[in-house]
Amino acid sequence: MKVKDTIIGIAAALLLIAVMAAIVGGGTAYTPSTEIRRLAEFYLKHCINVYNTTWWTSSPATVTSMVWDYRGIDTYYETSVFFLAVIGSTALFRIAEVKLRAEGEEKRELGLSTIVKTSTRIVFPLISIVSASVVLHGHLNPGGGFQAGSILVVGPLLLMASFSRRYLEDRLRLSRARCIALFTTGLISIILVVALSFAIGGALMQNQPKPWSPKSPWGLLTKIGPLEISGTLFFFDLAEFLVVSFGFTLLFLLLSIPEREFRRLLGL
Amino acid sequence: MLAISMMAFAFTLAAIFTHLAIKNRDLVKATIFSAGQSTAFALIFFLLMAPDIVLAYVAVAVGIYTVLLLYVISKTERYEEGE
Numbered sequence: 001m002k003v004k005d006t007i008i009g010i011a012a013a014l015l016l017i018a019v020m021a022a023i024v025g026g027g028t029a030y031t032p033s034t035e036i037r038r039l040a041e042f043y044l045k046h047c048i049n050v051y052n053t054t055w056w057t058s059s060p061a062t063v064t065s066m067v068w069d070y071r072g073i074d075t076y077y078e079t080s081v082f083f084l085a086v087i088g089s090t091a092l093f094r095i096a097e098v099k100l101r102a103e104g105e106e107k108r109e110l111g112l113s114t115i116v117k118t119s120t121r122i123v124f125p126l127i128s129i130v131s132a133s134v135v136l137h138g139h140l141n142p143g144g145g146f147q148a149g150s151i152l153v154v155g156p157l158l159l160m161a162s163f164s165r166r167y168l169e170d171r172l173r174l175s176r177a178r179c180i181a182l183f184t185t186g187l188i189s190i191i192l193v194v195a196l197s198f199a200i201g202g203a204l205m206q207n208q209p210k211p212w213s214p215k216s217p218w219g220l221l222t223k224i225g226p227l228e229i230s231g232t233l234f235f236f237d238l239a240e241f242l243v244v245s246f247g248f249t250l251l252f253l254l255l256s257i258p259e260r261e262f263r264r265l266l267g268l
Numbered sequence: 269m270l271a272i273s274m275m276a277f278a279f280t281l282a283a284i285f286t287h288l289a290i291k292n293r294d295l296v297k298a299t300i301f302s303a304g305q306s307t308a309f310a311l312i313f314f315l316l317m318a319p320d321i322v323l324a325y326v327a328v329a330v331g332i333y334t335v336l337l338l339y340v341i342s343k344t345e346r347y348e349e350g351e
Binding site: 005008009012013016017020021063134142143144146147148150151153154157161248252255256259 | 272275276280291319320323324327328332335339
């Protein structure tokens with residue numbers, strides 16, 4: 001059985017290498033072209049073109065400007081789908097906010113060993129700093145709201161695993177209600193920024209003035225003092241960050257309720 | 269050429285991890301092998317010059333997805349039976 005498995009593994013690896021070599025050598029009929037397509041060329045030419053600002057987004061990060069400017073409504077729907085998914089999962093846990101306390105919990109030490117706790121104490125601030133830098137530079141560098149949000153969630157997850165769920169609730173004061181509040185604030189601020197861009201430019205989700213919009217010369221500020229904020233992109237990134245990070249944290253707070261406690265609370 | 273050979277290496281690694289994840293009877297180990305496969309894929313995304321995807325993919329596939337599976341396993345049995 002072992003030998004057979006090994007042979008299958010090696011054969012699969014060899015097949016993979018052979019297929020890759022064939023693709024690299026042009027053995028298949030179609031290989032993706034290395035030339036840039038016309039649509040991509042349009043985006044690359046216009047997203048930070050300061051000499052011709054007719055179609056620009058005032059942001060050097062092409063992906064972010066595509067996600068939140070050229071195809072902004074698409075991303076808005078994506079965010080609302082995520083929002084509804086999390087709200088739907090929360091509706092399954094229809095129990096009151098309770099402090100979970102097992103018997104004799106005050107006496108015994110919660111969580112994993114000292115080594116794990118100390119390394120978590122070192123890693124948690126680093127994770128937070130990386131996610132902050134990804135979200136605050138999302139409109140200048142690769143990155144953005146979703147990426148930063150999903151990086152930040154790893155922090156509370158580590159704390160929950162190595163300390164306990166109650167550490168998050170008691171020390172960081174990150175209860176379920178607070179998570180829902182912050183998470184909803186994110187979606188509301190996306191809608192507010194959309195409304196602001198409508199009020200200023202006359203078109204929904206419009207970052208910088210476009211030729212067809214009613215109030216054409218008006219766009220959002222591209223910089224405040226020395227800070228580049230790229231119009232709406234910075235605020236959209238921040239709002240998406242709130243939605244994603246606290247949405248996932250909320251889900252994991254609910255999932256980490258022990259099965260026995262959950263059954264007791266539901267009266268099963 | 270270096271990028272392509274690194275990609276071939278990462279793909280091979282991913283194939284091995286996938287095989288191990290499917291074959292393993294211990295579901296916790298299988299989950300960790302699947303995280304290893306995701307790490308190999310993250311390297312491939314980086315080599316294909318998609319840094320935006322790498323940032324989201326590493327956090328989701330290695331962090332969130334793995335922990336979600338571990339929670340699910342904690343609510344059921346750790347060892348797969350049968351055959």
